[in-house]
Amino acid sequence: MKKRAASLALVLSMILSFTCQAGAVDAKTETQLDAVKSILEDAGMQEKQFPNGDSDYIQMAKSLTIIGDNFKADAECTADEKAAMQSKATQIGLKNAIENGEPLFVDGVAQPIFPYTSGVPTKDGYSNDKSDIIRYSVYVETNYDTDGDGKLDLVKALVQLPRAAAKNQNNHKFATIMDARPYITGCTDNGDDRKFTYKEGDLGYDLNSLYGSAKYQRVSNEEMSTMDAAEKAKAEEWYYVSPYESGSWGDFYDYEDLDWYDYFLVRGYAVVEVGGLGTRGSEGLETCGADVETDAFKCVVEWLAKDSTRTAYTDKKNNIRIKADWSNGNVAMTGRSYGGTTDFAVASTGVANLKTIVPVAGIASWYEYTNSQGISTGSNPAYSDNLGFYCAGRYIDEDDWNSMKDVYQKYLNRIYNDQMTLNGNYGTHWATRDYTAGNNGKQIDVAKHIQYSNFSCPALIVHGLNDDNVRTKQFQLMYDAFKKANQNVKLLLHQGAHITPDYDSHKTSLLIGDKTYNGILNKWFSHYLYDQKNGAEDMKTVTVQSNIVDGGWSTSDTWPTSDEASAYANTLTLTNNETGTTTINSDMTGISSWRDAFTTASTSASAMYTYDVKDDTVIKGTVKVNIKAAPIQHPDKQAVEAADFEAVEAAPRGVDHEEIMNPDNQVADEDEYDAEDEYGIAVMRAGSNSRDALMMSAMLVDVSDEAFQSYTTSVTENKTGAVNWVGSGAEDYDVIKFKPTISKYKIIARGWIDLANPGAGFSSASAANEVRLEDGKPRNYTVYLQPNYYTVKAGHKLALVVYTYEPGKASYSENYGITIDNAALSAVIPVENGQYTATMSAVDNKYCVSTSAKNGKVTGLESSVVAAGTEVTLTATADSGYDFSGWTVNGEAVEGGATKTFTINGNTTITANFTVHHSSSGGGSSSGSSTTVSTSKSDNGSVSIDKASASKGSTVTVTVKAKDGYKLDKLTITDAKGNTVDVTDKGNGKFSFVMPEGKVTVTPTFVADNGSQTESKSFSDVKTGDWYADAVKYVSDKGLMSGTGSDKFAPSATTTRAMLMTVLARYAGEDTTGGATWYEKSMEWAKTNGVSDGTNPNANITREQLVTMLYRYAGSPKADGKLDSFSDSASVSTYAADAMQWAVANGIVNGSNGKLNPQNNATRAEVAAILMRFCEMSK
Secondary structure: OHHHHHHHHHHHHHHHHHHHHHHHOOOOOOEHHHHHHHHHHHOOOOHHHOOOOHHHHHHHHHHOOOOOOOOOOOOEOOHHHHHHHHHHHHHHOHHHHHHHOOOOEEOOEEOOOOOOOOOOOEOOEOOOOOOOEEEEEEEEEOOOEOOOOOOOOEEEEEEEEEHHHHHOOOOOOEEEEEEEOHHHHOOOOOOOOOOOOOOOOOOOOOHHHHHEOOOOOOOOOEEEOHHHHHHHOOHHHOOEEOOOOOEOOEOOEEOOOOOOOHHHHOOOOEEEEEOOOOOOOOOOOOOOOOHHHHHHHHHHHHHOOOOOOOOEEOOOOOOEEEOOOOEEEEEEEEEEOHHHHHHHHHHOOOOOOEEEEEEEOOOOEHHHHHEEOOEEOOOOOOOHHHHHHHOOHHHHOHHHHHOOHHHHHHHHHHHHHHHHHHOOOOOHHHHOOEOOOOOOOOOOEHHHOEOOOOOOOOEEEEEEOOOOOOOOHHHHHHHHHHHHOOOOEEEEEEOOOOOOOEEOOOOEEEOEOOEOHHHHHHHHHHHHHHOOOOOHHHOOOEEEEOOOOOOOEEEEOOOOOHHHHHHOOOEEEEEEOOOOEEEEEOOOOOOOOHHHHHOOOEEOOEEEEEEEOOOOEEEEEOOEEEEEEEEEOOOOOOOOOHHHOOOOOOOOOOOOOOOOOOHHHOOOOOOOOOHHHOOOOOOOOOOOOOOOOOEEEEEEEEEEEEEEEEOOOOOEEEEEEEEEOOEOOEOOEEEEEEEOEEEEEEEEEEEEEEOOOOOOOOOHHHHOOOOOOOOOOOEEEEEEOOOEEEEEOOOOEEEEEEEOOOEOOEOOOOOOEEEEEHHHOEEEEEEOOOEEEEEEEEOOEOEEEEEEEOOEEEEOOOOOEEOOOEEEEEEEEEOOOEEEEEEEEOOEEEOOOOEEEEEEOOOEEEEEEEEEOOOOOOOOOOOOOEEEEEEOOOOOEEEEEOOOEEEOOOEEEEEEEEOOOEEEEEEEEEOOOOOEOOOEEEEOOEEEEEOOOOOEEEEEEEEEOOOOOOOOOOOOOOOOOOOOHHHHHHHHHOOOOOOOOOOOOOOOOEOEHHHHHHHHHHHOOOOOOOOOOOOHHHHHHHHHOOOOOOOOOOOEOEHHHHHHHHHHHOOOOOOOOOOOOOOOHHHOOHHHHHHHHHHHHOOOOOOEOOEOOOOOEOEHHHHHHHHHHHHHHHO
16 A cells, blocks of 8 residues: 555656646746846836846845845746845835935945936926926025125025935935035126226225125014925926027036035935026125135035024015924035035034035135236136136126116126235235135134134045146145144045046046945945945055056055155155256247157257156155256346346336136146237236246156157046946936046146246145346245156156246246256155155256148158257148248248258258139140149029149039029030039039049039028027127028027127137038047048147137138238238237238128227127128128
8 A cells, every 4th residue: 555655656646746837838937037027126116217227127136135245137036045135124124215215325325216307307297296316496694795785695506315314304314415516507608798997097996795694584474395495496407508608519407516426315315406606596696706705505415404493485475484304414515626626625614513524626715726926827817707707697687687786796806806906915815815814814613603714524535636727736635634624634646638538528437446336426425424344444545547558456555645745754756966057948939849848858948857766656646846946037127147238128017917817718637838828927027027926837757769648638548348337217428438548657746836936845835925036136935736646667757847838828028037046956856655866857958840731731740859959951841732932941031942962950940821713715735744723603692612623533622602593504614625524523512533644524403493492590688670680691501600509690709719610610611520529520620621720629719719710711812901000910819910910801801990809709699790790791
């Protein structure tokens, strides 16, 4: 029986097994991915949090540590495996966190469990009810009435937070990340549209008026909850077209940082974005970094405190109070550039609930942004007024602007004059904006807790070591301040320029080793805002990316503070083995690239000394260059010997100071110097023969005989194909690497000092006192170079270069010289390890050679720096339609043919000259010779050809343009015998043919185009009868220019260089679409065709620059106009003189009230008018 029973059991078992297997054919086996999905969705996560499908589920589960690296999505999931996943989800509290609407932390970092909805309206608009992120505005009351309207200023703050944070009123569980960035609400056109100026005279403003108290108190008996405020919020509060930042490239929307912090929103942080005083939506005056701006931002931080007594309202009119009823009181500030600046500024106040800051490329002292050791390093000593006005978004709303423009005009006038008086020196104006200077220059009120230099929170400071916008000294100043306050401070230094490692506006991500930047910040914020014990505070003092390409990242426990500069523990001190003196001069003749010239050899403008590096050497900190130098103030008017010096007539001050300083108008340091961008700085002390603001510069350079890879100040991002996952429906980031450049040198660090400020040291305040310069009288200077972390490889050379001024940072109408005491010259270089001394050797002097040509090119110059007596053979080649007409050397004509050998015995600029080719008329010609191409005239259109003459077999391009109401019917080309020549239609009015033997005639036939008449675009701000109305219609109808909004042309707004390049490229029939930037193809076209060198595309274009580009486009024809009838003709720059004469002669420029106004920015109306005249002339 036992045996039979066993057999029966076996049969039943087999039947059951077969049945189960048969059933498995139809039933889906649960995979590991299926298990993950069910666990996440059962916990309350929604399908919309996984827009990328399976990959999002997997990334989420890995982030939550529900699965590990051994996870296989398609593998069958066992019961034990699923139970382990579920157990982990339960252990971390996933379901409870989602149900309770609370942030969730795993391994001490916040997790992306909150769903995301963009703040950008859909085609159906914006719905608060449908948004997973709540958005609304509050208006925080500040301590001052800066605009004098009798009420304390209100500052608008945009709040974004997960819906769960707002639903549970008074839960106080969410921390805040705050970005205080004046750009975000919309920027201005610096007064062009509203004809607003402020630089004339002295309007008598009293700066104490900024600190006004309220004459009228707001009375409030009502209060509104967060959810109620969110329900009444409209997307127009944070998403709208910025009229002065939009243009032909499309509409630009503010708030620009609306989606920059999505990574943190989905992880349970609230985000607050604030423009500040004087920006759109706020009250008060935009002051560009003054103490009242800092205090206003501090007031917003105070409103976010738990049990805050700081008042905020739901709008500016109804006095309905609102509290941050969701806030746990803890605030972190972060932001880039101006946004990083405000972080440091507010931290200086010691506001209690600011728990940490992460400033990125921020400014510690506004003085150091445009000045250095007593000298202005911008295009104008005045800067704060220009940037302040640029960010003054109240200007956008006309009624709001009219309510405060008079007081703002007086304020801007005052700070403009204050800066011009200081002329690069440090003073009260800069102390007010120096957050390392404590209470100096600032208004203090202890009772209101208004004081400065009270750093009481930790900081993670982020900066690019190739940032030449906000220079690296700024991070050193911040680091010093936190160390002095005994706060926990860390440095994160990358090889990029002026960027954030996770560049939110680009959605690109630079990995920090194997970590993401936002991941590092999440850990930091989780610790300091949510008290997570994750070890973030133990991060190494320095995390730095190597300058050695593919060298990766490293960490260090130490970084020297600047007050240790006189006694670094580890230094390489370079002394000079030369004796006697070396004299350098500011004359830049022959120097086309100061970087290439000064890093190759000593020149007339620079002295170079080198040291052979025997072992890999890590430079770490601020290099000090000690120089004993004497000025030569008037070398062109006197003997070099100081003993023979006699007082001479005072030198002119240089180019007019009234030229506005727009940051976009500054020559980018990495770009080559262009005479179009030259501005002046003050060079003479009033009532004295002693010149002021004479720049002396120094730099440390890595030099090699063989080219090597390095990163530069114009780093290019290359996408790797990898993705930085954000989670919960927020947009992911593309992982990038920096693209290196190859060169035989890399400038490690630079510094600049005013010869009239020998006492200027590292601190900004030390540059307050200037001296009277005396020729031949030496003084001791210490030039502090910008800090860096840089490895010099063994076998390279370290070069110390002392030079006069840096093109793009200064210019002078009169040359000056500097005599250097060689024996006293030294450099103290902080290094990673060791303390040693070595000697430098002077590099022999060489001469600089540059070539130039218009309507042709010069070839044959192999090196721009050569030894005396070097013979250089050059060849001039004319562009089509031009003939070589001779050479000039340093402005003097010399004899010689198109190929000529020059002997170089000094700095030399060699110019090849070309004239328009004039062909002889007549019949055919022999094969290989040039014959003419003529066109038949038509009243209903025009024909232009790219060659006035061409040889047999060459290709000729014909451009046909029909007048309004007409179209081309046919294009006929006949040869000398009357035979028809084959024509290729290239589209867009362009045709080409192969030149036959003998001359040809091009004949267009135009017919009426009754179907082409379309209604012209009308603009609400262009009225019939406006002087520019016809011009606007003309350029709009032809597609050359478009409006700036739905119905605006903005005739008084400015135009950039890139815009004009694009207009001319379109006019030439080029396809300008595509490219990395909207103007890339236009800029390349302009460079290729000699219309522009392509520098500073985003700079506002002046009238003379506009005319010069048109002149070059026209082929630089003979200029025979007269300018002497215009009262300001002398202000036309040399480079633009021929162009302006040509424009006047052809009626393209007519002037205004007897003036050409060449230096003024060209308004859109002026551009339209000039373009119309140019196009009509060209027909």
